[in-house]
Amino acid sequence: MTTSTAPTGADVAEAGPAGPASAPRRARRRGSRTHVLAYMLAGPILLYEAVFVLYPIFQSVRLSLTDTSLGATDSSFVGLRNYDRLFHDPDFYGSLWNTLTYALLVVVIAVGSGLATALLVNRRMRGRSLIRGVMMTPWAFPEIATVLIFIWIMNPTFGVINLVSDHIPGLDASGGWLTSSPLALVSIVLISTWKTFPFYSIVILASLQTVPESLEEAARVDGANVWQRFRHVTLPSIRPTLILLSLLAFIFAFRQFSLIWLTTGGGPGRDTETLVLGIYNSAFKFYDYSYGTTIGVASLVVTLLVTVVIVGIQRRYGEDSD
Template identity: 40%
Template sequence: MRAKNLYRPISDNPQVLGLLLTLPALIAILAVVFFPIVSSFWLSLHQKDLSRPQFDAFIGLKNYFNLLHDSRYLNSLWVTLRFSLTSVILEVVLGVSTALVLNQRFVGRGFVRGLMILPWAMPSIVNAAMWKWIYNADYGALNALLTQLHLIDSYKIWLADPKWATILIILANVWKETPFTVILVLAALQTIPEDLYEAARVDGASAWRSFLHITLPLIAPVLMVAAMLQFIWGFQTFELVYVVTGGGPFSTTELTTLRIYATTFRSLRFGYGAAMAYLTSLAILIPAVFYIRSAYRRVVEM
């Protein structure tokens, strides 16, 4: 009877009981996520150079101020922004177009839908190795195909050209990430009532007008989610560029992830590399916050 009274206050208070039940998960999250975030931020406030440990010291925000004048880092930030925005635009356009086709009824539709997921499901390092082989100047499939189609006279070193290297890296990224947009848009298309299209056809609306006034507004929230996720993932791209171009030629494909990696693990400047990571995260966080606020405002208005 006494033991029963001891446990009754906990069972009678659902908030306390819920806290106790989630406490192990909260501890794990703090240990795995929160502690590394705080620890790395504290590291970014130090001059931590493993090649010169005698000069390690607390320097406050000096690493962040130095980054604002670091031409190599600013160039990588611009390259990453251009890479992400171009990829997002292509992925959204191709994703919507492909989803519209897959939403139609045709023989083998289920098989084609399943096939679409393969590029996105492929491990990033495998995808990068595949595209490195395709772009190879000596035995790559791209040169072989273009030569057989008589579009080029001889094999070309595509990745040695800054312009082509950027374009080909973007195309490789679009090939892998577009299926994610296709899946989201296809799911959104299947929630649109067919009655809306029938009413539009009765009113004499063309297929293009139906798309502009029915389909596009109804899938717009999903497109916003897909675009924001793809933009963030663009800033996180590492394996593709590391394997295919290594950031070259002349740093034209050096993304911020590659610059952070080189600074931290090659130059052993851990404090400066941590500051790079946080400043890059801030560049991603700003548009994400604006998106979340606009999405929340739209939901409240509805």
């Protein structure tokens, strides 16, 4: 035999209010806890960005408005004098042209090679996993090891590539691939492409895996050939990935230093001197820190402009797809 007891007033008070009126209160508490957790997770990242990104940018802008140099006991405010010098410096425009040329060539060739190889290894074939692993080898190589290998390959005396170039009509590589113009710029573009295209290939390959097979089958049933299926089915599906990779490739190439410095050093003359090398030479070779930071600020502005353009293109294609 069981007995039941009715809840007392104390039990009801302890249990708290029930019913629909308490649901919004619980939802607000959960929302506040979620916000606190989000701030806790984002806090270290924001702190890192503030210390290692925003503060150096602020310091660069401040130094570009002074006449700071090595050995100076103090620095004085000179306003926009360094920027006036920058706008009238032909070496700056030469470095800017070299940087944009190098970056655009790397974007087109590296991302294009990544797309081509991704399409090849995306097909069903024997040993596909092994091919993908071998394809990632250049990306795994350290840059110093890569530079040493290509310096040996492009050696003007016994380099392997000279044996091939001697049989190409109209190509004169007698001055050396890394020591003559315009072969020096071509060489660093090819080295950068060989080093970076596996990364873009793997990312594009992952994007290709998300293309619905039903769309491919429908296009094939409608009589579309390989090129038409790629243009109207595959390419629109992976276009956001290609645009993002193009932006990343441009940023990586724009700030490339070690590979260019170790191969050509900016030579011959200034034919391969990029903005990053210009910053290094001004600040650490001629010890003109204020002018070096001025070039750095100008480089940041150029990078931001290119980023805005590429993001605008991506947004426009996103709106068209919607």
